Amino acid sequence: MTLGERSTGGRTHVPSAAERQADPAAPKGRSSGRPSDRHGEILDAALELFATIGYRATTMSQIGDRIGIRGPSLYKHVHSKQEMLVEIMAGMMEELLRRQRAALDAGGDVRERLERITAVHVQYHAEHRYEAFVGHREIDSLEEPERSRILDLRREYESRFRELVQEGREHDVFGASSDRWASYAILDMGIGVSAWYNPSGSVGPDELAATYAEFAVRMLGAGEAEPAPRRSA
Amino acid sequence: MTLGERSTGGRTHVPSAAERQADPAAPKGRSSGRPSDRHGEILDAALELFATIGYRATTMSQIGDRIGIRGPSLYKHVHSKQEMLVEIMAGMMEELLRRQRAALDAGGDVRERLERITAVHVQYHAEHRYEAFVGHREIDSLEEPERSRILDLRREYESRFRELVQEGREHDVFGASSDRWASYAILDMGIGVSAWYNPSGSVGPDELAATYAEFAVRMLGAGEAEPAPRRSA
DNA sequence: CCTACCGATCGGTAGG
DNA sequence: CCTACCGATCGGTAGG
CATH class of the missing domain: 1.10.10.60 (Homeodomain-like)
Structure with missing residues (x-):
């Protein structure tokens, strides 16, 4: 904690x-x-x-x-230690991308979509903290070419955040600031969750996710326009 | 990048x-x-x-x-591999605490102090990314009792963020939300910097630090009261 | 500061 | 699914 x-x-x-x-x-x-x-x-x-x-x-x-x-x-039952790591990491990134895709496909304005992919990001990192923690920490333990493959998936995952931040800024929904830094900040605070979240605590992943989604939106300078939809994806 | x-x-x-x-x-x-x-x-x-x-x-x-x-x-010249790690990690945490202490001692209102310790946090993680990265990643590579000692220092470092967030909320400078989550979010986005910051890029650690300090303050729901002091500690 | 080397660990294979 | 074991790696020591 x-x-x-x-x-x-x-x-x-x-x-x-x-x-x-x-x-x-x-x-x-x-x-x-x-x-x-x-x-x-x-x-x-x-x-x-x-x-x-x-x-x-x-x-x-x-x-x-x-x-x-x-x-x-x-x-x-298993070919090697390395293969286990590959399976864990690939499965993790694919699931993360799947959920992110679904969050985007649900539509809505920029702000809603950003809230949703942030919530999904955080929720996964709380619910699957071990997968997420390993997925983030052990990339360099992967041998090539798997390492590069996973890195490509991560880049794709991350670019969705940056694109959304950019879109919001261009439509004056978000204030000006570096799109890259802002998206990194959002990603990193979510990744951090996998290191400290305690599943036996009193708050669920969804509540945490909703709070972080608000953090993200406020960080980007999007005021509390509508009553702030609180659903957490 | x-x-x-x-x-x-x-x-x-x-x-x-x-x-x-x-x-x-x-x-x-x-x-x-x-x-x-x-x-x-x-x-x-x-x-x-x-x-x-x-x-x-x-x-x-x-x-x-x-x-x-x-x-x-x-x-x-060195007693063991482990001793090298201890020296690196202890030196890192002590320096971080020293800078944080200085940032707090400079005084100012809650918001200014929070901006300053956030800026110091981020600036260090950019300037000393290797120390910071290792300091964060290799704690469990330390043997006891050094591991616990370093962990204590980290707890102390982190508690300063939480206390400041709490103080700001009690004085209605920051909006309501979990103090712990908010301080973790700020800490984690700063820690993330040590993993991606590129010192040969076009932006300096101080500019990045100033931007992140703003992120933190906005995230906490403190509006742009005064013209937002931009100094980066 | 070097070479030789010890002792322990560990992923993976042989061969049931 | 097990025991026996190989081959390689590595932190650290001996003894210059």
Whole structure:
């Protein structure tokens, strides 16, 4: 909850990882201790370790421990440690882009759209803090060409913010200031959420997202025109 | 310059590291290739590597390469790899706190003080992006008890933001919203700067700092009362 | 400041 | 899914 603790990567449990579209072959359904989705289980364990102690610091043996098997046994379900990272990071960026796209497709004026992609950005970083944290921190742990691929996705994601800020400024909805700096500021404050957000706290990701969307809009100098739509995407 | 590149940790040269108060014994003065400040040279090399490829990924041999000696020879000037990280991180946090303290001691109303500590925050993260980047990213690479010590310093640094936001809200200078979230947002957008700022670009750290100080103040809902003092601390 | 080298760790493979 | 193990890396020490 403090800045210091934030940088630790969070210490509560990882949620999600059910909508990871990976696992194209294996059967779905975790919950009971049934044999099924070993691949998904392994990825979840890896994600939690990557997020809390880092990719390089995580050993195959530790990942195995989390699901009750030995390190070498992981290779029956996974090709390599690197491949796990690739799957996690690619899945994360694709999901983020998907949600951003949906937020934009919902239409509305510039200000509404900016609020919406900001809310989506923040909400994801709170709900999927481990994925987001790893996705942001471990890019350089990726080998080429995957690293460049992910970097391209990030650039695309980021450019949507910049374009919207620019559009708003050109239509005098937002005040003047560097579009790039403003969009970076919005992106970075959202990314920061993944480092300190506490899922067992009293506020939900959606409330946080709505507040940050307001921060963004105010930062850009767009006054409180209408009663400020509070929905959080 | 793009979000993607940001996460690489920057690719230009490291500045500074002359004011690192360390090196309490060895003679000062670098510049010519004279024997003198080996310790400082080593720390500079280590910092650049820690920032670009990470602490764990950096080998003693690589650090040696940068100054033209072998890995084992480093131990004549430094006790361990870990000690180098401690020196870098402690020096960074102490400098940041020193500057923040000075910004607060300069007085003024809440809004002025918040602008000033935000500007100082951002300016440092631009000017000393490597120190700041490492200081933020490698906290968990520190062994105890140093890790906890640094974490305490961070908490202190951060609490000054929160206190100021709170003070402004209580005096109705800032609008209502979570003090903690708002201060985190300001802190995080500043930290982000250390990941993407390009020192060879056309804008200086002070201009960026002034812009971000305005972002912060607008985000908090403090209108443009007076002509908005633009000095950047 | 160097070479030689130790001790430990770790990703991944062999071969059941 | 396991044990045994290889090959490579790396921080740090010995001993000049």
